[in-house]
Amino acid sequence: MFNPEYTDLITLKSRAYNLRWAETPEGVIPLTAADPDFPCAPEISEAISQYTSKRYFNYAPPEGLPLFRESMSEFMFRKRSVSISPEKILAVDSAAFGIYLICQSFLQKGDEALIFDPVDFLFRYSVEAAGAKAVSYAIAAGVVDETFSEMELLITPSTKMICLCNPLNPTGKVFTKEELEKLLALAEKYNLLILSDEIWSDIVFHPHTFTSIASLNASAKNRTITVTGFSKSYGLAGLRIGAVMAENPEIYERIVETSRHRSTVHGANVIGQVAAATAMNACENWLSGFIEHLHHMRSFCVESFNQIPQFSCIAPEGCYVAFADIRNTGMTSSEMHAHLLTHAKVAVVPGLAKWFGPGAEGYIRISFATSSAILQEAFERMKSSLT
Numbered sequence: 489m490f491n492p493e494y495t496d497l498i499t500l501k502s503r504a505y506n507l508r509w510a511e512t513p514e515g516v517i518p519l520t521a522a523d524p525d526f527p528c529a530p531e532i533s534e535a536i537s538q539y540t541s542k543r544y545f546n547y548a549p550p551e552g553l554p555l556f557r558e559s560m561s562e563f564m565f566r567k568r569s570v571s572i573s574p575e576k577i578l579a580v581d582s583a584a585f586g587i588y589l590i591c592q593s594f595l596q597k598g599d600e601a602l603i604f605d606p607v608d609f610l611f612r613y614s615v616e617a618a619g620a621k622a623v624s625y626a627i628a629a630g631v632v633d634e635t636f637s638e639m640e641l642l643i644t645p646s647t648k649m650i651c652l653c654n655p656l657n658p659t660g661k662v663f664t665k666e667e668l669e670k671l672l673a674l675a676e677k678y679n680l681l682i683l684s685d686e687i688w689s690d691i692v693f694h695p696h697t698f699t700s701i702a703s704l705n706a707s708a709k710n711r712t713i714t715v716t717g718f719s720k721s722y723g724l725a726g727l728r729i730g731a732v733m734a735e736n737p738e739i740y741e742r743i744v745e746t747s748r749h750r751s752t753v754h755g756a757n758v759i760g761q762v763a764a765a766t767a768m769n770a771c772e773n774w775l776s777g778f779i780e781h782l783h784h785m786r787s788f789c790v791e792s793f794n795q796i797p798q799f800s801c802i803a804p805e806g807c808y809v810a811f812a813d814i815r816n817t818g819m820t821s822s823e824m825h826a827h828l829l830t831h832a833k834v835a836v837v838p839g840l841a842k843w844f845g846p847g848a849e850g851y852i853r854i855s856f857a858t859s860s861a862i863l864q865e866a867f868e869r870m871k872s873s874l875t
């Protein structure tokens with residue numbers, strides 16, 4: 489069972505890096521990187537213990553353990569209405585690497601790829617690391633019924649790929665089926681690949697529902713490369729595990745070739761794969777408890793942000809991040825970040841271009857995957873530092 493009030497700060501302070509407990513000064517509450525403050529489901533640690541008790545850690549198949557690939561395939565069918573064979577699923581050492589790998593496989597100097605703005609920095613990073621140009625398409629926080637009509641104006645003969653982040657970190661938008669159909673129509677018209685990052689797809693708040701773009705029809709499935717990971721829903725970031733899926737055989741083969749998994753230069757470790765398979769097969773109840781808690785924390789954060797003068801925050805439809813508009817305060821994102829760190833001892837992510845693109849300026853992002861006690865304390869401190 490998920491326990492919404494259990495956070496072991498002593499362990500977090502020694503293990504949670506990436507701008508969080510282990511990296512922030514004593515006394516600071518880090519609402520920074522989206523990595524839960526909760527331990528993973530006990531079923532996962534039990535499965536890891538059982539696996540390690542045999543004391544054999546041999547080479548695994550380069551594309552992933554059958555257990556992992558079959559579990560992922562069943563998960564996609566059962567929960568995402570996408571029928572994808574296990575042979576078209578590559579275990580990778582994180583969603584981050586999955587995005588990077590797809591860009592390395594299909595982009596080169598002179599190419600262009602469309603990315604959202606704001607969006608997680610990994611998209612721009614990966615497109616540019618492949619030598620290509622990342623072209624930003626603005627989707628402001630709170631946009632409903634996105635038509636993508638303006639996106640067409642950004643497409644050139646060099647455009648090769650649309651990078652879809654659904655649900656969208658940091659604004660929390662969950663794209664509807666109708667919106668995805670419009671995006672797909674553009675991809676079809678200009679013969680573009682779709683990279684669909686669905687790492688946040690479990691974290692969707694009622695009444696919103698998630699649609700996998702590959703589930704729309706055969707054409708969508710044929711041009712989509714889906715990436716997912718287990719850091720957000722199951723708290724497994726340190727295990728570095730994710731999956732890249734493409735039903736189109738030529739696309740899949742090119743990704744595997746680029747991955748260098750067959751040469752053993754790269755590959756996903758077996759413990760991460762066992763953990764992820766257990767997450768998909770045995771942790772449904774734990775996940776429901778986690779999402780229910782997040783639903784409460786979302787309401788709390790949105791209400792609390794909106795009580796701070798000159799702050800405004802729209803409820804995210806998905807993701808456990810709240811993206812607050814601070815433009816009316818007269819401070820920049822950087823100034824607000826510094827103010828909150830110094831005067832409230834709360835670390836937030838400033839809406840800097842380096843994290844989310846230029847469209848994030850004037851916003852700050854917090855992660856609310858923590859206990860209500862920690863969030864209450866953080867908001868009390870933020871409010872009193874600003875009023």
Ligand SMILES: Cc1ncc(COP(=O)(O)O)c(C=O)c1O
Pocket residue numbers: 522582583584585608610653657685687716717718719725729730
């Ligand atoms: C949209 C998105 N994709 C990918 C990642 C990275 O996931 P992983 O830990 O599997 O590399 C993140 C992490 O914040 C994310 O928000």
